[in-house]
Amino acid sequence: SGRLHMGHVRNYSLGDVVARFKRARGFNVLHPMGWDAFGLPAENAAMERGVDPRGWTYDNIARMRSELKELGLSIDWSREFATCDVEYYGKQQAWFLDLMKTGLVYRRESTVNWDPVDQTVLAIEQVVDGRGWRSGAVVEKRKLNQWFLRITDYADQLLDDLSTLDRWPDKVRLMQENWIGRSKGARFSFQFSGAAPAGHEAGLPVYTTRPDTLYGASFVGIAPDHPLAEQLASDPRVAAFIAECRKGGASEAEIETAEKIGFDTGLTVTHPFDPDWKLPVWIANFILMDYGTGAIFGCPAHDQRDLDFANKYKLPVKPVVLPPGEDPAAFTVSAEAYVGPGTIFNSQFLNGLEIEPAKLAAIERLESQGQGEGATVFRLRDWGVARQRGWGCPIPVVHCAKCGVVALPKSALPVKLPDDMDFSKPGNALARHPTWKDTTCPDCGGAATRETDTLDTFVDSSWYFARFTDTAADAPIDKAAADYWLPVDQYVGGIEHAVLHLLYARFVTKALADQGVLSVREPFAGLFTQGMVTHETYRRQNGEWIEPRSVEITADGNNRRGVLIETGEQIVIGDVEKMAKSKKNTVTPDEIFDVYGVDAARLFVLSDSPPERDTQWSASGVEGAWRFVNRVWNEFDSQPPGPAPAASADPKADELRAFTHRTIKGVTDAVESFRFNSGIARMYEFLNKLKEFPAEGATAPVLAARHEALSAFARLISPFTPHLAEEAWARIGGEGMVVSAPWPDFDPALTQDAVRILPVQVNGKRRGEISVAAGAEPADVEKIVLDDPEIARRLEGLTIRKVIVVKDRIVNIVAG
């Protein structure tokens, strides 16, 4: 986009804390940065402003790079690349050709989701609520020759291997599980009872998860775009019905309210278990062509949709699953389908079986009749990867009149984009280039045309992490380097990629592993999904949005009011929402860096909320972080320069040392478990404590303890506020730079106070406290408690029944 926003600041600050922390702990850390740079934003800019997308993209990269460098991220910039670099997308073409050889790439005519605004095909994952994920336009259905990657070949693995990703959020794993949507059941074919329509002599295949309810069948349904339905559309009444079905939109509200409608084709099929039983074949709007076989058998008693349909068209409703405790003679289904457990009845050979054994028995019978078999069906569809766009990675094939679709040899790579595409009007700039597509066929040498579709940008982002491990390799991936670094130990990103990027990258990793170019079968061992940066919204009385900087907020007790600075007009403080230009509730990183500095900005986005939750940006919040930065510096600045004085015994110094070591432990634990806000709170506490031990007038042991404290503190803050930490480290004479200093260790013995203050409860209510030596035995503690005059007063008139002592924690006296 060309500009850093606060979301970037938070995302990369999180990653940078991990990178710096792990480096300090002695790990070899690879923390790279690159640019996902193909795609529509560049084309739109080109069209709107007449600029060259390449120049626009690289200008934006340059600006964002300098902003990122200002953020002070510990990134290895020598590995930087952009997906629109020929050096990158040429390598992508190379492995794409390898996948073509193994049959993972194919081309077929299919109904696709067409985004009329972006003028391109979208993958199913990229259609949200019937709209394009980027443009927001209602997608249309079109038939196109499309390139696909056979991700469904990996459906089982993609699902099963989720269980190995124990450092992924459950939520993301669940979303992928639902998306892949494995279901087990049976696939079988109904035979037509009369003459089969031409081409359907083998019968009508259906898929079901409930073969146990076959005796409850009352109709067979097919999707409006089922081949058989389209064949029957020569009858104008059928054609009219299909047109009627297409009218309904795909949006949530439309599906919710859509009535089930059907058309009786007049065809009948024979029940697989009873040659005398005929079932009518209906075309029904609620059946989806792209799931299962696009055809079902309807069992109204045990499926709500089938029941709604049957009730409307007066089809039979015969229950075949008897709920526990029901009378078989009396049990009926009318408005609500029964989907619970029970025993099969009204079902001949299946009678008396529970549901699961009945499914197996039904499948067995279908198999023995040669009519069908057990089958697993996925919701996951193959990945449509072709985009009719000019600013993308060209698909390295040509179309030859004689040889058909021909993959280019690797020697013909890279297939470079031309420098002079015309982006002034919508559509595919590559396809309308006057000469680029003219070439010769690598097989026959005759004239041929280059493929003008480019790859989905999600292909670009599905393997970049492997390229980072060796960005100069001749091969797309250097196996030794990839084996050394991969999988990515810690990935940080937004939840919006849960079933897009994160699924595609997993698939490509597995496919490339099967090619032998990678050893890992999962790209990301640890995944962290961070929350968004939000901000209050402000509006004028007339509803117009206003920017935070135009508003002054004042507080009167617990009430907050805002006025428009310019006019003094009272404004309306609205909801806290994701920062968005449309609501004018954005704050740009550069304006914050200018006023408060990078460290305060980093500190604040990490301190306010747990990283996985949304964080609310506020001017007063970042001011608090800025105050902390200044107070830290003052503390370092007040310490006499030079080495720590020799230590000798002083209880004051011991107290500070204990606090120092407790803080090291607290911050370390918090950073390790991604609780950065808690870690920062420990650092604030530490600074507050440090003020009780001023350098001025301090004894030599206290000065030494201060030196130890500051030395540790400089290293603790360094992942969060690296610039401040560097200055602080230099100020106290730290060796080298703090960025390369080892993480401080703590002495467990020092994290414990010698004296513990234990709360004393009577019947579970806090009634006092006592001081005992750490680790004091329960029996001794009990004696001290019972000897305590204050506690004794509390127990007056009560009989002690039991005294519970939890070592070093609490005492509870049960009395009555």
Next chain:
RNA sequence: GCGGGCGUGGCGGAACUGGUAGACGCACCGGACUUAAAAUCCGUAGGGCCGCAAGGCCCGUGCCGGUUCGACUCCGGCCGCCCGCACCA
């Protein structure tokens, strides 16, 4: 409808495997410094009640109930909010 998550002060949040609820920050209030303001520093602070005060008592983590010596934490049932998927046979 299906699946998942979350409800703690005025606000963001803390409380590790049940053990002093409200750390830390923001806001608020009071004080010091200043001619004044800003900045800075110090301090009070969950709610209610009693007391001149020291102090004391009661209530309190969405609601109701349970387990336990002890529950923000575990169990059961409600209510509310948020997210994902959605006519998936």
